[in-house]
Amino acid sequence: MSQRLPSSNKNFVRRIIKHYLKYDKENPFIFISALLAFLGIAAGVMVLMIAMGIMNGTQKEFTKKLFVMNYPLTILPIEEDAVNDSLIQILKEKFPHLKYSPYYTTQVITKNEGAVQGSLLYGIDYEKEADINPIFKKAKGDTTSKFRVVMGEGLSFEMNAPKGEKVTLYFSEQQAIGFGTMPLQKRFIVDGVFKSGLKAYDKAIMYTSLEAFEKLLKQPHGSYDGLHIYSKNPLDEINDIKTILPDNVVIEGWWQQNGNFFSAMEMEKKALFLVLLLIILVASLNIISSLLMTVMSRRSEIALMRTLGATKTEIKSIFFKLGLIIGSAGMIAGTLLGSLGIWILTTFDIISMPEDVYGTSKLPVDLTLSDFSFIILGTSIIILLSALYPAKKASQTDPLTVLRNE
Incomplete structure (x- = not known):
C-alpha cells in the first residue's frame, strides 16, 4: 500500500x-x-x-x-507699468527668500561685418540677473559701459563678434534724420559670450543693461516689461505668490511655457x-x-x-x-x-x-x-x-x- x-x-x-x-x-x-x-x-x-x-x-x-533659460517663475504685465519697483518691494517683503530680476525686452536686428541676424534683447540688472542665472553669471565680463551686451555663442559666431568686439543693434523705434526717419541704431560692445547648450537660445538671446534701455528707448525708470523670479520650489510657491498679485499682472511657471x-x-x-x-x-x-x-x-x-x-x-x-x-x-x-x-x-x-x-x-x-x-x-x-x-x-x-x- x-x-x-x-x-x-x-x-x-x-x-x-x-x-x-x-x-x-x-x-x-x-x-x-x-x-x-x-x-x-x-x-x-x-x-x-x-x-x-x-x-x-x-x-x-x-x-x-530650459529651467535656467526660462526661469522658474515670470511675472508679466497685462497693463502698462504694472510690473514696477513697488510690486517688487511687496514681493520681497512677503517672500524674502526668493530672488528677483526685473527686465526690459525688445526685438532687434544685430549686424556686424555684413552679417545680419534677428535677436531678442533683454535689459537687465547685471548683478541681480547673475544671482539667478548661472549661465549669464559665468559669461558676463567687467565692462562698465551701459551699452554692452552678453550674447549667445551661436550668435557670436555668426556675427563674428567675440568678446571685446562691437556690434550694431537696430531697434524698431524710429529716429529723426534730416527730413526723414530711420530705425534707431546703436553700437554695443560685446561684454561676454554665454553657452546654454541649446542652440536656439544661443543664437537668439542677448542681454544688456537696464540703463541702455532707459537711455535709448526712453523706458520709464522703475517700470519693467516683466520680472524673473528664482525659486527652489516654483510648483509649490506659484499659488502663494498669485494670492498677493494685483489683477493687472499674471504669473507663469517655466513648465507652463514649455508644457507641450x-x-x-x-x-x-x-x-x-x-x-x-x-x-x-x-x-x-x-x-x-x-x-x-x-x-x-x-x-x-x-x-x-x-x-x-x-x-x-x-x-x-x-x-x-x-x-x-x-x-x-x-x-x-x-x-x-x-x-x-x-x-x-x-x-x-x-x-x-x-x-x-x-x-x-x-x-x-x-x-x-x-x-x-x-x-x-x-x-x-x-x-x-x-x-x-x-x-x-x-x-x-x-x-x-x-x-x-x-
Missing part, C-alpha cells in the same frame, strides 16, 4: 523542480526553450532599464537647460515603455511553451506521482515554481546587465551626441527608482501569468487515462 505524501512536502516539490531544471538528453528542445525564455526576459529587462534611463536622463537634461514639449516627452516615454515591455511578453511565451512541453513529455511521471500520493496542489506548485524560477532568474540577470550597461554609459564616453541639438555631448542616463519599480512590477506580472496556465494544465493530468494509454 503506497504511503500518501503530505501536501506540505516541500522537499518533494523542491527535488522534482531540480530534476526538471536539468538538461534532458531525450528532450533537448525543452531546455533550449527555457534557456531562450531566460535570455529573452533578461534582454528585455536590460533594454528597458537602459532605454528608460536614457529617456529620463534626456528629459532631465532638457529640463535643467514636456507632455510630448512624457507620452514618448510611456509609449517606449509599453513597446519594450512587449519584448518581455514575447519572451514569456517561451516560458509557457517550455512548461507545456515539459508537461507533455512528463505526463507519465506526473501520473506516477499522482498514484503515489502527490496532490494536484503539489503538481501545480512544481510547474508554477518552475516558471517563476526561469522568469525570476531572467529578471535578476537582466537587472544586473542593465545596471552594468548604465554604469558603462555613465562612466565612459562611449556614445557622443551633437551638443547643439541635445544640450550635452555625453549620453545622459538617469534611471529613477519609480521607473525601475514599474519595470520590475510589469515583468513580475507577466512572469506570474505565464507560469499559471502550464501549472494548471499539469495539475489536471488524469493519472488513470495516462497510465492506461502507456
Whole structure:
C-alpha cells in the first residue's frame, strides 16, 4: 500500500523542480526553450532599464537647460507699468527668500561685418540677473559701459563678434534724420559670450543693461516689461505668490511655457515603455511553451506521482515554481546587465551626441527608482501569468487515462 505524501512536502516539490531544471538528453528542445525564455526576459529587462534611463536622463537634461533659460517663475504685465519697483518691494517683503530680476525686452536686428541676424534683447540688472542665472553669471565680463551686451555663442559666431568686439543693434523705434526717419541704431560692445547648450537660445538671446534701455528707448525708470523670479520650489510657491498679485499682472511657471514639449516627452516615454515591455511578453511565451512541453513529455511521471500520493496542489506548485524560477532568474540577470550597461554609459564616453541639438555631448542616463519599480512590477506580472496556465494544465493530468494509454 503506497504511503500518501503530505501536501506540505516541500522537499518533494523542491527535488522534482531540480530534476526538471536539468538538461534532458531525450528532450533537448525543452531546455533550449527555457534557456531562450531566460535570455529573452533578461534582454528585455536590460533594454528597458537602459532605454528608460536614457529617456529620463534626456528629459532631465532638457529640463535643467530650459529651467535656467526660462526661469522658474515670470511675472508679466497685462497693463502698462504694472510690473514696477513697488510690486517688487511687496514681493520681497512677503517672500524674502526668493530672488528677483526685473527686465526690459525688445526685438532687434544685430549686424556686424555684413552679417545680419534677428535677436531678442533683454535689459537687465547685471548683478541681480547673475544671482539667478548661472549661465549669464559665468559669461558676463567687467565692462562698465551701459551699452554692452552678453550674447549667445551661436550668435557670436555668426556675427563674428567675440568678446571685446562691437556690434550694431537696430531697434524698431524710429529716429529723426534730416527730413526723414530711420530705425534707431546703436553700437554695443560685446561684454561676454554665454553657452546654454541649446542652440536656439544661443543664437537668439542677448542681454544688456537696464540703463541702455532707459537711455535709448526712453523706458520709464522703475517700470519693467516683466520680472524673473528664482525659486527652489516654483510648483509649490506659484499659488502663494498669485494670492498677493494685483489683477493687472499674471504669473507663469517655466513648465507652463514649455508644457507641450514636456507632455510630448512624457507620452514618448510611456509609449517606449509599453513597446519594450512587449519584448518581455514575447519572451514569456517561451516560458509557457517550455512548461507545456515539459508537461507533455512528463505526463507519465506526473501520473506516477499522482498514484503515489502527490496532490494536484503539489503538481501545480512544481510547474508554477518552475516558471517563476526561469522568469525570476531572467529578471535578476537582466537587472544586473542593465545596471552594468548604465554604469558603462555613465562612466565612459562611449556614445557622443551633437551638443547643439541635445544640450550635452555625453549620453545622459538617469534611471529613477519609480521607473525601475514599474519595470520590475510589469515583468513580475507577466512572469506570474505565464507560469499559471502550464501549472494548471499539469495539475489536471488524469493519472488513470495516462497510465492506461502507456
